[in-house]
Amino acid sequence: MKRAPGDYVHLVKMAGLFAVGVLAFVIVRWVMVPADFGVYGHYRAGALKDNMTRPLVYAGQASCVGCHPDVAEVRAKGRHAHVACESCHGALGTHAGNPDGIKPARPDRRTTCIICHTASIAKPKSFPQVVPSEHAPDGTCADCHPVHNPKLS
Amino acid sequence: MDQDRRSFLGHAGKLLVLTASAAVAWEHVLEGRPEEAPNYRVSDHWWGMAIDIDKCIGCGTCVRACKKENDVPLEPFTFRTWVERYVVDPEDIDHPQVDSVNGGYQGFYDRELLDPRLKMFYVPKLCNQCAHSPCVQVCPVGATFESPDGVVLVDTSYCLGCRYCVQACPYGCRFIDPRTSTVDKCSLCYHRITRGLTTACCETCPTGARVLADLKDPKDPIHAFLREHRVQVLKPQMATGSKTYYNGLDGSVR
Numbered sequence: 001m002k003r004a005p006g007d008y009v010h011l012v013k014m015a016g017l018f019a020v021g022v023l024a025f026v027i028v029r030w031v032m033v034p035a036d037f038g039v040y041g042h043y044r045a046g047a048l049k050d051n052m053t054r055p056l057v058y059a060g061q062a063s064c065v066g067c068h069p070d071v072a073e074v075r076a077k078g079r080h081a082h083v084a085c086e087s088c089h090g091a092l093g094t095h096a097g098n099p100d101g102i103k104p105a106r107p108d109r110r111t112t113c114i115i116c117h118t119a120s121i122a123k124p125k126s127f128p129q130v131v132p133s134e135h136a137p138d139g140t141c142a143d144c145h146p147v148h149n150p151k152l153s
Numbered sequence: 154m155d156q157d158r159r160s161f162l163g164h165a166g167k168l169l170v171l172t173a174s175a176a177v178a179w180e181h182v183l184e185g186r187p188e189e190a191p192n193y194r195v196s197d198h199w200w201g202m203a204i205d206i207d208k209c210i211g212c213g214t215c216v217r218a219c220k221k222e223n224d225v226p227l228e229p230f231t232f233r234t235w236v237e238r239y240v241v242d243p244e245d246i247d248h249p250q251v252d253s254v255n256g257g258y259q260g261f262y263d264r265e266l267l268d269p270r271l272k273m274f275y276v277p278k279l280c281n282q283c284a285h286s287p288c289v290q291v292c293p294v295g296a297t298f299e300s301p302d303g304v305v306l307v308d309t310s311y312c313l314g315c316r317y318c319v320q321a322c323p324y325g326c327r328f329i330d331p332r333t334s335t336v337d338k339c340s341l342c343y344h345r346i347t348r349g350l351t352t353a354c355c356e357t358c359p360t361g362a363r364v365l366a367d368l369k370d371p372k373d374p375i376h377a378f379l380r381e382h383r384v385q386v387l388k389p390q391m392a393t394g395s396k397t398y399y400n401g402l403d404g405s406v407r
Contacts, residue, residue: 055344122211
């Protein structure tokens with residue numbers, strides 16, 4: 001028995017709508033998803049580069065020692081040998097990039113010390129620690145302890 | 154030819170002694186900028202961190218360095234790394250008292266312990282760089298991911314700020330940056346470690362309590378450290394594949 005066109009025209013319309021929907025999805029996806037998405041995994045491969053290229057704030061020990069070998073030598077002989085320059089002096093990236101133009105501020109000669117060396121039972125017993133108000137109520141630590149090699153001479 | 158005999162011999166010598174990529178890198182090393190050597194390959198590294206709790210003095214230098222290096226807002230007090238202070242009754246480790254005044258940003262000042270039986274210690278915390286991160290699994294758009302060299306990173310240009318990952322992290326290591334309304338977290342100073350430097354926290358730690366580790370580098374001291382110490386990761390029962398190894402971790406630490 002031959003079917004009249006009216007019997008299946010609704011199916012053709014639905015198929016047409018479905019095709020348009022699929023096409024729209026493919027186009028939107030092609031526009032929205034970055035080309036490098038999924039190269040390594042479910043993320044944008046360029047995000048690795050974005051994370052890599054942020055600016056440095058701390059210069060790193062090697063940069064300091066390159067220009068200040070004299071201080072590094074003093075420090076290497078004392079108990080601060082393993083304390084990085086930037087632990088006390090703060091971030092020096094801008095200074096390393098422009099050594100003559102940007103001079104870092106000198107660390108405070110008391111508060112810089114007591115932030116580590118204030119006595120507490122939470123610190124390891126072998127770590128040198130004092131009660132600052134008893135040990136030196138008014139003085140600056142650096143008056144007696146040379147900061148780069150703090151042993152009393 | 155614009156090359157004289159001396160420079161030709163120099164280049165030829167370098168090519169003979171060094172491989173091609175090392176020869177390119179050597180120029181940067183000579184100029185005092187080894188970090189710009191373009192031979193970083195993600196497949197050659199697998200990053201983690203070793204933390205020695207016995208060495209931590211709670212000075213907070215790592216917290217201050219991290220905020221500066223990574224432009225983390227000072228307030229509200231959100232952190233990529235922070236230090237916790239535990240006060241524990243050794244006979245009741247289920248109920249530690251934990252505080253972290255401003256994340257340890259100003260260091261810790263002495264706390265009077267009235268009961269001499271109590272013990273007190275500091276625990277530095279940061280992203281554990283899990284190999285099977287819960288935070289990565291829940292991100293609906295692929296804005297956070299485990300990089301091929303084992304660092305959990307955020308693609309801030311892709312993040313929707315939906316906060317699923319903030320809830321998913323069992324270690325509380327993620328926060329929403331109020332300026333961008335996108336998520337932020339420790340990136341293990343990815344911009345530093347890929348240039349041959351250590352992280353800002355490890356760089357400035359005065360006692361060496363935290364050390365960056367490349368688990369794929371056979372010469373890295375991490376292998377001896379892990380062999381010679383009884384190490385633990387945080388929340389091992391969650392099987393996150395954490396790569397932040399703690400030495401001397403007390404059972405009370407959460």
